[in-house]
Amino acid sequence: MSLTPGRTAAASARSRTAARVGRRRFLGIGSASATAVALGTGLVSATAAAQPADKKRDYPFTLGVASGDPTEDGFVLWTRLAPDPLAADGTGGMPARPVTVEYQVALDARFRRVVHRGSAIADPELGHSVHPEVTGLPAGREYHYRFRAMGDISPVGTTRTAPPAASMAPSLSFAFASCQKWDQGHYTAYEHLAREDLDLVLHLGDYIYEYPVQDGLRGGVPEHLRVETTRLEHYRVRYALYKSDIHLQNAHARFPWLVVPDDHEVDNNWADATSQDDDPPEEFLQRRADAFQAYYENMPLRRSSMPVGPDMGLHRRIAYGRLAEVTMLDTRQFRDDQACSGRLEADCDARFDPDRSILGERQREWLTDGLASSQARWQVLGNQSPMTRTDSTPGEGTDVWMDPWDGYAADRERVLDAAVQRGVRNLVVVTGDRHENYAVDLKADYRDADAPTVGTEFVGTSISTNGDGADLSEQGRRLKEANPHFAFVNEQRGYVRCTVTPEEWRTDFRVVPYVSRPGAPVSTRASFVVADGSPGVVQRP
Template sequence: MYVTPRHTGVSSTASARSRIDRRRFLGIGTASATAVALGTGLFSSNAAADRPKHEFPFTLGVASGDPTHDGFVLWTRLAPEPLAADGSGGMPQKPVEVEYQVALDPRFRRVVRRGTAVASPELGHSVHPEISGLSPGREYHYRFRAMGAVSPVGTTRTAPPPSSMAGTLAFAFASCQKWDQGHYTAYEHLAREDLDLVLHLGDYIYEYPIEGDLRGSVPDHLLVETTRLEHYRVRYALYKSDAHLQNAHARFPWLVVPDDHEVDNNWADGTSQDDDPTEAFLQRRADAFQAYYENMPLRRSSVPVGPEMGLHRRISYGRLADFTMLDTRQYRDDQACSGRLEDDCDARHSPNRSILGERQRKWLIEGFSDSAARWQILGNQSPMTQTDNTAGEGTSVWMDPWDGYAADRERVLDAAAQRGVRNLVVVTGDRHQNYAVDLKADYRDENAPTVGTEFVGTSISTDGDGEDLGEQGRRFLEANPHFAFVNEQRGYVRCTVSPEEWRTDFRVVPYVTRPGAPVSTRASFVVADGAPGVAAQP
């Protein structure tokens, strides 16, 4: 597919967005603003009424996210019939009151917070109560009650005090979990880890029709591409029906950000993969963003307004680490050249092209100066490092990751160096492969200094079983001297951070096309404080 680059002036995207924003979208009308307030527990509604119990409403589990030193956001979505074709989850078109409790113990003998949120049909009967005023660096337990039923119990944690230097921070990151290509065995093992939080870096769902041998096991309305709100709602319900995914959500707070498949493959700002009319694509994007918010533990600062959604944000873990979650889809220029794997094309180096957009890039760079954290961690959707696919002369790269926006990459890495970022580590999804790489100031200069480190994580299930090292992985190692490691199995990445050292363990499973796979650590790498770049561990 040839993707036509967008113009740099007032675009058809901006014009269409100004027209489409006047339509009825989440966050635009008074009723929707009220629904958001009710769903976050800001106030309750006397009009909300329970429905008599007839089926268990918590089929999609519970979750927490975006922790601060004194709180977090909680999440659940009521869906007694999760795969209902209309996306309603089998719920009535009326609000339902949901009680929540937060306790110091899993038996709820010491409840420290309780309240009520309202699950409205406008938000897919999801609730996002925001909890504050708790003690820092502490484990809490939470649960919900609605329609005569009590939810599973979730466990979460607050971040450490803002001024503290925590001794250690343990987290895992994951991405890419195509439901019809493998079991979520990796989440079964992830849930048994001792972690402070989990990052999900995109492709939580896939928009494609359910494919392969599992087509006969799902209702017919899942055999279409997701393009409308009801499609996206049902697709999330299908993915969230997995017990291992639910358990991983319930065990830890999550930081989440979408990539492309939550909307449409390789989308960029107002451009779809198939160059659909801009107004139609923005409608689809608005529906996709609404469903994403409905199904994720996100704060009201991320509530979509039409086709716009606040996704880039920072979460601090005392003075040890800052997590900066990036949004590399919503503000980017269209992919250069053909948009696919290309021999080096001049357009990808243009200083006028951006993957972050000017405002987000400025916000990111200013954050480098403002932060006192020992480790700067960027949660990123597709590889920042150069991934040359051909050894020898010339460079053959994909245009969708940062390789297609080389000037933006250089601006960010140069700013980190110029502003004295002590330790820059980028954690990334998308590629269905594990990498450990050095981030270079300029990949056109073989003598350019290393200014940061990137760890790219494989998929949970996408592309099936995988292998330890295939042909493409060998090409990457040969063509990219800044690569220390490539692996092509499924799994997740575990990171343990202290003031002196960062350790990354690539946790892999040998197969996902059948259940029950064991997990092992395929390789481990460390980054020493103040010394960018990876070093292998025996």
């Protein structure tokens, strides 16, 4: 099993000059010292010895535990110490000094058969988070883990290593989710997801929202949460609020996760060095640096993803033996600004400009080279916004949003053409963002009605964003009518469960009838399969 860190791709032509204003100089990179690279990773820095913690403080594991980025011999573990998680200054109620965090990995939940133990430094420079990377374990096994700090023991988490790199695993079961606006709905979907029998969870973006938190559905919130997130302390407290949800904590503790942000972890519809409101690039890059730091502090990510100022290594590959390879894409850091107005536009010619990219040239080459060299039966792309065409209006003309791949049509065609030319056997894209469920055929060219199907995309709905959904609204019916490559549209809340074998891919759209109050049941709204070597979806009764 391999994990290949993403390479920094070229910035878009529009923002290259702005980004050159000296990111290190104006951001003061170095203020988080070089020794911080070792902090919280299981590497103890000689210059960052921890001091004894004050054991009289409150329970420090209020944000739970997590694991992620599994390999055939290990994974990364995560926790963040926060006895007062919603403290306005973003410190989580922790002292301004390092604290030692011990951890154990065992074959049993009672920790009678411990197979790995170690310690990491929880430092204030990284929000008292730790990200120890565990290696040297047997492949394809389930493990239990826990932390100890400040006289307390954390909840127990469960994770697993991937199968051996050369093996053809009999199956892979995973779920993917996105878009979980805390003040618009309860996280009931995570309550059900945590009860599934899964190997992995993919989170495809919008883990938090930057907008001011509203009182109401979940009760009142402190005044300092009723602001837009623009500074590090804002982002830290926002993650603490979202992670306070017990169902989200349980889902993290139950399975290893692969995570990637979309836009709302920073700012709506941001693109490279451009914010939604066209703030000065220097100001926005500082905001992006703060947002990325808080994202890293709160996610089970390896040190290869630790941000350096406004730059973060997010695109990476995770192999699951020879059965599947999951490629997590980054469609924000390296993209050109949105075409036309950036909103819903009819026949925007600029979106076909071959010089426009959503991935950036270097990431696109990394992606297509990986597709060519991979030996996996199924190629899975973890993607933030729909790759397929999503025309919103039946009839003449094409009305599409410019933020997803529709605004970068040439890049979409290059990626899909490369998959065909490199002989990719099975290409399946899993996507978040849209707050709707789709099952669609990916076409080589959406301007050609006879273009062949070259892959499959499953788009997942939101966990809670936009509140209670509906099975199918008038807007959804128009979307399906305007896009004959769509096999399914649904607008309820939930998550998507996928079961992959060498012969078949099965997708189940798991939905809840409401999120405006807790306790909703879950059901499978529809199921689709993709046969090995036959791109496109077929509905299962």
